Amino acid sequence: MHELKPLSPEAIPGALAKAERYRLLNESDLAESICEDILGADRDNQPALVTLLLAITDQFRDHGVGAHVARARGVLPRLHDEYERLYYDGIICERCARAHLAHGGPSGDALAASWFGKALDLFARSIAIRPAGNDEAVLRWNACARTLDRHPELHPRSEEPPATVAAEW
Numbered sequence: 474m475h476e477l478k479p480l481s482p483e484a485i486p487g488a489l490a491k492a493e494r495y496r497l498l499n500e501s502d503l504a505e506s507i508c509e510d511i512l513g514a515d516r517d518n519q520p521a522l523v524t525l526l527l528a529i530t531d532q533f534r535d536h537g538v539g540a541h542v543a544r545a546r547g548v549l550p551r552l553h554d555e556y557e558r559l560y561y562d563g564i565i566c567e568r569c570a571r572a573h574l575a576h577g578g579p580s581g582d583a584l585a586a587s588w589f590g591k592a593l594d595l596f597a598r599s600i601a602i603r604p605a606g607n608d609e610a611v612l613r614w615n616a617c618a619r620t621l622d623r624h625p626e627l628h629p630r631s632e633e634p635p636a637t638v639a640a641e642w
Contacts, residue, residue: 492524501531514584522551526561533572542569558600560610563595567617574624586609586627592617 480488488511495504511518526548529541545565552558570588573581596614603610621624621627 477510477513480510482514485511485515485518489518489520489524492521492528496524497527497529499531501528504528504531517551519553522548523557523561527564530565530568533568534575538569538572556604556607556610559595559599559602560613563610563613565590565600566592566595567613570617571620574620574627582624582626583604585624586621589617589621589627
């Protein structure tokens with residue numbers, strides 16, 4: 474094992490900018506590593522925690538949901554703000570849903586539907602307590618709702634006949 478080199482406190486803003494850039498370049502594993510370095514120097518750095526969580530969720534589609542969900546959810550209690558905990562938990566659920574939707578198949582569709590349901594609930598709860606002028610959760614809720622509307626295979630199929638048909642039986 475290599476002994477990691479510590480990041481100096483003065484380098485944190487630049488390192489955070491690099492982590493965000495690496496996320497945009499689809500280099501989420503590098504962004505995650507940089508965030509870990511920042512958190513090694515400043516354990517409570519909220520922007521680094523958010524970027525870390527997002528970098529982990531960026532990996533869902535390519536590397537599977539599996540253990541990544543637990544790692545992403547492990548960051549949530551470290552966020553100070555209740556709105557952010559709910560909102561980013563919704564992001565985790567939405568990204569799980571989208572990863573399962575991309576995977577496809579009956580089990581993927583069922584899992585996607587379940588995760589989208591959880592995301593909608595979390596976004597609705599965060600909308601209720603959002604700061605004035607912050608509609609991020611509204612945008613995410615709408616994106617999930619539109620995805621569900623575009624994918625009828627994600628809606629549960631009722632085994633019950635429609636009420637009008639049932640009355641005729």
